[in-house]
Amino acid sequence: MLGMPAAPRSAQAFAFVAGARDGQARTGTFHTPHGAVPTPAFMPVGTRASVKGVRPDELHALGTRMLLANTYHLALRPGAELVRELGGLHRFMGWEGPILTDSGGYQIFSLEALVAIDEEGATLRSVVDGKKLRFTPEHVMALERDLGADVIMALDHCPSDPTERARVEDATERTHRWLARCVTAWQAAGGLAGGQALFGIVQGGAFDDLRARSVEAVTAHELAGYAIGGVSVGEDRAAMRRAVRAATPLLPAGKPRYLMGVGTPLDLYDAVRAGVDLFDCVTPTRHGRNHQAFTWEGRLNLRNARHERDERPLEEDCDCPACRTVSRAYLRHLAMCGEMLAGVLLTQHNLRFFHRCMEAMRTAIERGELARLEARIERAQGRTGA
Amino acid sequence: MLGMPAAPRSAQAFAFVAGARDGQARTGTFHTPHGAVPTPAFMPVGTRASVKGVRPDELHALGTRMLLANTYHLALRPGAELVRELGGLHRFMGWEGPILTDSGGYQIFSLEALVAIDEEGATLRSVVDGKKLRFTPEHVMALERDLGADVIMALDHCPSDPTERARVEDATERTHRWLARCVTAWQAAGGLAGGQALFGIVQGGAFDDLRARSVEAVTAHELAGYAIGGVSVGEDRAAMRRAVRAATPLLPAGKPRYLMGVGTPLDLYDAVRAGVDLFDCVTPTRHGRNHQAFTWEGRLNLRNARHERDERPLEEDCDCPACRTVSRAYLRHLAMCGEMLAGVLLTQHNLRFFHRCMEAMRTAIERGELARLEARIERAQGRTGA
Numbered sequence: 121m122l123g124m125p126a127a128p129r130s131a132q133a134f135a136f137v138a139g140a141r142d143g144q145a146r147t148g149t150f151h152t153p154h155g156a157v158p159t160p161a162f163m164p165v166g167t168r169a170s171v172k173g174v175r176p177d178e179l180h181a182l183g184t185r186m187l188l189a190n191t192y193h194l195a196l197r198p199g200a201e202l203v204r205e206l207g208g209l210h211r212f213m214g215w216e217g218p219i220l221t222d223s224g225g226y227q228i229f230s231l232e233a234l235v236a237i238d239e240e241g242a243t244l245r246s247v248v249d250g251k252k253l254r255f256t257p258e259h260v261m262a263l264e265r266d267l268g269a270d271v272i273m274a275l276d277h278c279p280s281d282p283t284e285r286a287r288v289e290d291a292t293e294r295t296h297r298w299l300a301r302c303v304t305a306w307q308a309a310g311g312l313a314g315g316q317a318l319f320g321i322v323q324g325g326a327f328d329d330l331r332a333r334s335v336e337a338v339t340a341h342e343l344a345g346y347a348i349g350g351v352s353v354g355e356d357r358a359a360m361r362r363a364v365r366a367a368t369p370l371l372p373a374g375k376p377r378y379l380m381g382v383g384t385p386l387d388l389y390d391a392v393r394a395g396v397d398l399f400d401c402v403t404p405t406r407h408g409r410n411h412q413a414f415t416w417e418g419r420l421n422l423r424n425a426r427h428e429r430d431e432r433p434l435e436e437d438c439d440c441p442a443c444r445t446v447s448r449a450y451l452r453h454l455a456m457c458g459e460m461l462a463g464v465l466l467t468q469h470n471l472r473f474f475h476r477c478m479e480a481m482r483t484a485i486e487r488g489e490l491a492r493l494e495a496r497i498e499r500a501q502g503r504t505g506a
Numbered sequence: 507m508l509g510m511p512a513a514p515r516s517a518q519a520f521a522f523v524a525g526a527r528d529g530q531a532r533t534g535t536f537h538t539p540h541g542a543v544p545t546p547a548f549m550p551v552g553t554r555a556s557v558k559g560v561r562p563d564e565l566h567a568l569g570t571r572m573l574l575a576n577t578y579h580l581a582l583r584p585g586a587e588l589v590r591e592l593g594g595l596h597r598f599m600g601w602e603g604p605i606l607t608d609s610g611g612y613q614i615f616s617l618e619a620l621v622a623i624d625e626e627g628a629t630l631r632s633v634v635d636g637k638k639l640r641f642t643p644e645h646v647m648a649l650e651r652d653l654g655a656d657v658i659m660a661l662d663h664c665p666s667d668p669t670e671r672a673r674v675e676d677a678t679e680r681t682h683r684w685l686a687r688c689v690t691a692w693q694a695a696g697g698l699a700g701g702q703a704l705f706g707i708v709q710g711g712a713f714d715d716l717r718a719r720s721v722e723a724v725t726a727h728e729l730a731g732y733a734i735g736g737v738s739v740g741e742d743r744a745a746m747r748r749a750v751r752a753a754t755p756l757l758p759a760g761k762p763r764y765l766m767g768v769g770t771p772l773d774l775y776d777a778v779r780a781g782v783d784l785f786d787c788v789t790p791t792r793h794g795r796n797h798q799a800f801t802w803e804g805r806l807n808l809r810n811a812r813h814e815r816d817e818r819p820l821e822e823d824c825d826c827p828a829c830r831t832v833s834r835a836y837l838r839h840l841a842m843c844g845e846m847l848a849g850v851l852l853t854q855h856n857l858r859f860f861h862r863c864m865e866a867m868r869t870a871i872e873r874g875e876l877a878r879l880e881a882r883i884e885r886a887q888g889r890t891g892a
Contacts, residue, residue, distance in 0.1 A: 169839070173559075173846045175827055198814070198839040206817060206835050214831035428584070431592060441561055445600040449592050453555070453584045460559045460846060 183475030208268030408467030569861030578610030594654025794853030
């Protein structure tokens, strides 16, 4: 494996060992069968078992220690059974570190794939060929077992509008009933001894009391970790922060807390302050392909004319392949020509930036100085020229 | 520079030092201000100062020792003056090895950009914005000086139909007159002492006598190397081989011989046997993006269903990033999903394959066994499943 060290096998698979604390924020180490993950950690998204344009050995060099793949998309192509036949996701994609598979719950409700939902499960259409598919908790557990990730997510019902109470309540209660069925299916397959940790997902939309009830229902199951879902689905930032702050401190301190699908550097910072440990988001990779670069001085649009003659790297102190090799002027040239190397290099830079953000947060927590990082993160969040 | 060793500065810039011989074929070393190139050598095409999807340090690791960039495309975007301002092509694209710029002659006649041709030069349209541009020998020399490659090509008139004698003769004679003007402009800028070697281009289409006349006219100028142009422009393979075999042995043995825009592994082999030293072609990179992989057992179409469950790498004995990391099944999955990593990995494999072909030819020439390589190259050329 190209420069990627073999993962150390953990003696205490799926244990979360807490480190320093700073307010609600904490550092920690999440142990998995494919290695340990220092937290807070950001997981790049490899939807179809590929982080777009980046090889696994490159991901490791950029600081990635765990990544996410998507059950819905992989179930469509190439099929979960085929991935199992080929040795599971790690071997299939050549990534020896920890992997988490998302259950498809979010895709069901975000890709307009949903045909119908009932108590038994969801009927949806394939985005590949339009065929009808059936996703039930039991089916999703089987799919995720075939894919073979370290962490598998329960099937949840993610309400599309987090502010319409009756619908949120309905989806949240269904999420709890589906979780119970996921737990039963997962335990029947061996539970933790089967080599996979099941995480439950808290819903509850924008309603603090529903979030609290959901935490109670989800944590009633003894699981290796818990996630907060249904945020960053269209609500404004204040609503998102309130939901995260309402749910996170209620989750057990001894387990990793995973905020799904979030977000920008400032979103990550806010959530870390609330006590979140794990994140995933397409932000760094998608923005990279769209020629946007994250820096500590704000976001750069590499198509902007002001970069035309700029011989500086994206960031002087960044050790990513783009910053070590080429100038903003060259990246702008690639972006203007639509050269694929632009997306490849900017994706790598953005992933390095997100991992550096998490490193900075971990260090700040250890020093009890997380609050002092806020101004720096706010500056990174800004647009320095759209 | 990411893992790319600083280029050794040659004491004898632009000298070609012959090595072993096997019939007309020879090995050699072409010295340039940015390092020495063992020949026969294949130059990947970096049209817009980027070999699509591959970083310079990766190119070096794949075995690339010299690459090509395109004057016409770079003159349009970002402009040759801007590249000069930014330190020239090497610094601009982060490649410390030798670079050759093609003059734009081929693009003028292949991109349907030509508006009119006259004795003074060519009027053409920009493929970017449709604006009219004027390319004269003097202008092209100035553009190539600004770009700053080690080897610069003279502006030639490449006949679109290599079989229509009157038009070929006309274009060939014009190429000679334009070469004389290129030589004058290049010498006025310092000649070899200016740090750039000008190569002249032999035309003559499918006519042996015109090829011979063109060799005579072009080699009347004392230059550091000579190229054969106007092949692989639509004629059949037999015609191409005849043109190469007619012209190559007439070129001075003490100078590198460069066959422009060729070709497949078998084309390269045929030309090496005729005494050619340098090649460039989009074949490995374009085929890679189109999900075709070159192997010693023939070409693979990674979209073919037969790769669906194939756990083997593209080639067992290949040391490229794709072969060291993932299976044919995974590459097929990426190709079927249109994931950009498919093109990135297959491009890298194909470049490694082309460089390995050249390495095999160099070794075979040293052993006097080049003829025995033919069956192996023919097998590589085949399609094992389209």
